[in-house]
Amino acid sequence: MASETSVRKRLAIVLLVVVLLGAVPTGVVAQSESTVGGTAVVAEDETIDELEAVAGTVVVEGTVTGDVSAAGGDVRIAETGEVGGSLEGAAGSVTIDGTVDGDVGVGAGNVEVGEDATVGGEFTVGAGNAVIDGVLEGDAAIGAETITLGSDAEIAGDLRYDGDLQGNTDAVAGSITEDSTLGVDIAPTLQPLASWLASVYVLALNLLLGAALLALFPRFSDGVADRVSTDPVRTGLVGLGVLVGVPILLVAVAITIVGIPFSIVGGFAFAFVVWIGIVYGRFAVAAWLLSYADLENRWLALVVGLIGGAVLSQVPYLGGLVDFLVLLLGLGALAWGLYARRRTARTREPERRDRIGPDEPASD
Template sequence: MTGSNRIRTLLVLAVLLLVVVGTVPIAVAAQSESRSGGTVVVEEGETVDELEAFAGTVVIEGTVTGDVSVVAGSVQIDGAVGGDVEAVAGSVQIAGAVDGDVETAAGSVEITDGATIGGDLSAGAGSVLIDGTLEGDAKVGAETIQLGDDASIAGDLRYGGSLEGNTDAVAGEITEDSSIGIDLTGTAVPIASWLFAAYVLALNLLLGAALLVLFPRFSDGVADWVATDPLRIGLTGFGLLVAIPVLLVAMAITIVGIPFSVVGAFGFALLVWIGIVYGRYAVAAWLLSLVDVENRWLALVLGLVAGAVLAQLPIVGGLLNLLVLLLGLGALGFGLYAHRQRVREQGSRNESSPDGPTAD
């Protein structure tokens, strides 16, 4: 291996390491620090002063002595929080103890049996289940609000939505207020969605930049394949998207194949991620070429930003991004196959040479 190849390999490994850091679990090591990642965890037995997190999943199994402020896909509190909790997420579940107030906007909120909240609860969600103990007042706006058999609310309950279950759990007054749901969820949930989209966009830009820097000719080839034969490329992407999971499931049927299936699943996830990035880049490069603009970096940024915006649109955005994924995955498959063929042909030429294979 030549010196340039060694440097290239090291660069590939370093960039992939940086990219993967954004998606693997991150334990909170500092006493008070903002954290982001695929998963942020306060481990059981660990204590931190405060926690500010932006992640796909936030899990608190240990102790946070101060406040918790979170924007995430899901939030799980099994440990103890000494201060207040502010959470904007797809789902929030509190199974531990929170000494202060809880303010949350989420798709679903669950205060489980055995959970305790020492202050007030303000929640706006699609559904809310309260089956724990609340020492203060509750202000809840949701489509469905369920009070469990073990629920206990020491103060008043103001709600907007459909209230069901054990209303005897409320020691104070119960007041219906239809404006609560609008006040709590009207702005927080969309903001959380866009913030999470910005985080994903940053990871995609990092991966895309690595691909363009390390594999410029291959990346140009991906864009060319999508532009010249999108139908065949898209059908190839669809075939890969269906066939690989089927193959992995078939491998997992046997005990010997289970480890290979697990490793293959991670590889397939990375392949899909690269396909998404390449697909958005290739479509943007093709559109720019229609106006005589050829700039791979502009295509990368425009493609990824447009894809992130489309992802926020219901139904239509998802369908368009699926088509782009099929194009990117198909072009990636074509590129890898073509590269394999070139390597085999080069090997055949070296073997047929009178002097044998030539060292690099």
Template sequence: MSSNNNSRTLLVIALVAVVVAGTVPATVAGQAERTGGTVVVEEGETVDSLEAFGGTVIVEGTVTGDVSAVAGDVRIEGDVEGNLEAVGGSVTIAGTVQGDVEAAGGSVTITEDGVVGGTTSIGAGTVVVDGTLEGDAEIGAETIQLGESASIAGDLRYGGNLQGNTDAVAGDIEQDSSVGVDLAPTIQPIASWLFAAYALVLNLVLGAALLALFPRFSDGVADRVSSAPARSGLAGLGVLVGVPILLIALAITVIGIPFSIVGAFAFVLVVWIGIVYGRFAIGAWLLSLVGVGSRWLALLVGLVIGAALGLIPIVGGLLNLLVLLLGIGALAVGLYSHWRTARRREREPRRGVGPDGPTTD
């Protein structure tokens, strides 16, 4: 019994570690290779170089070497004394990069305070330059906006729609439709696969902890999804819409603000668990079609399918949303059923055996 309790305790610790690693900012030190929900070089901090992969990568301090970052959001607000290679949903340079910049993303912005000392190569959907580029620039994007504060000391080769303050370019301006074509399409798929692999590993660890800690409850979630998908989906939609409304209503009152903050963190965790449970349920259902009943294999199959769907534009996202609704709905129904059962047991009269037979308290 003691060994079983110790194992459960270790699993709980592992689960907490996963949650912390995925949500709490991670501070780098020295020459760093870092993965996390948020990777930060804090203001006043100095590191030799940085290779980072996470939800958000922020450089507020100083990196004396190069920075390579893949993230949903990459922000350079401090000083990078070497080169910058960045891939993200959005890349923002609001500090100084003394070397070259190679960036690809949905949007790339060089703010009024942003300075690039070397050459600049960008492939993105939208590019805004309002800062200083001290070398040549090659920019490929659907829209390239040069702000009033922009300054490009060298030549500008571009592909796309160039707008704004073209007088900011001291050198020659040349249109070349091939610019950025070889950068964005090659880097962005790699970033997408890296994100998918990172999320898959986190989901596997969380799912393994859930199956080990709550095997019967986890099987019940999968059963509800397969036996009553409409009920689970509607319940999931109610939770996904209703809980944020409730949290906002709590935040309106001063006394409810702390509860709304705690509730928001708890809701994010519940959504994450709902994603994992939904994919586990789909994996279990698919395996049941071929007569396989392994919950661990179901978890792996479901998570791999979910990760693959995430790489498919629009359709994949809609299917994953449906899986989320099924998972979070079945989770909510299961928790509610468990609560009702516990309440019913509390209200049932306790029975004992007296000298004259069974008695009721």
């Protein structure tokens, strides 16, 4: 029995390491890189041949001499970023503030070309909103609900568009043609792909983190679920206090020069705690609801809670509100449980010392 418990804990630790590696920024250091991770970054002082990435965030701050193919929540070519080839992407948002020498073909919720950006080839975009405020040296085909040409925009070739064209149309040196097929051909194909890829990736990470928490801390996890079901109002208020109070404390610590490093580390630690709070919140709410059907299984509650939460979060307005309330419950139950555990440890310490005796060394 003890050996089985040890094996489960080791597997849980491995899962936790996988989750952390998937969530932290991943530096791109190879000459030709294919990356799957939380954040894929080509640093400012790095040069690689090509980049293929599926991640929550893909950032090019350095140089990619060839093509970039990216899918994720956010794809960015920074002001210092240079792409010698083409950029192809499907993402929640695509931002180009640097240079792309080749073609750009992307589908996203929002696409923005900054005022210092330059695109050398053809620019083909399907998006919810598109903002062009940089230089497009070739032809452009944009299908979007709203297309805004900024005061610094320059389009050297022709512009074909579908949607509401606004702003500085004098920026187009060639012809401007409305083409109703663009919104059909581009946006529906690429934009949903980006959204689903990001959602599936986040769900997988949440499942791994939740599995690690349940395996490593089964009794504590059950306590989290019990607190949510027995006293949801007080638990939510505790979560709200933590969510508001900890950032204020970190800002206060950062005021002093000595406290800046502690504040930065504390910010990352708090972000991780909030993530745990989201996972615990969905798990606890699902366990609470399943108890009404006499289904008391923590693993079933984890799967139902995370999948149900992922689906519900896609519902406009309602999904965001429910996510916030679930976060408060999870964060409050987590904080409450940690406080109770610490208070219990302090209560037991004098008793433990009395048993050991003043002259006897304490053993683990």
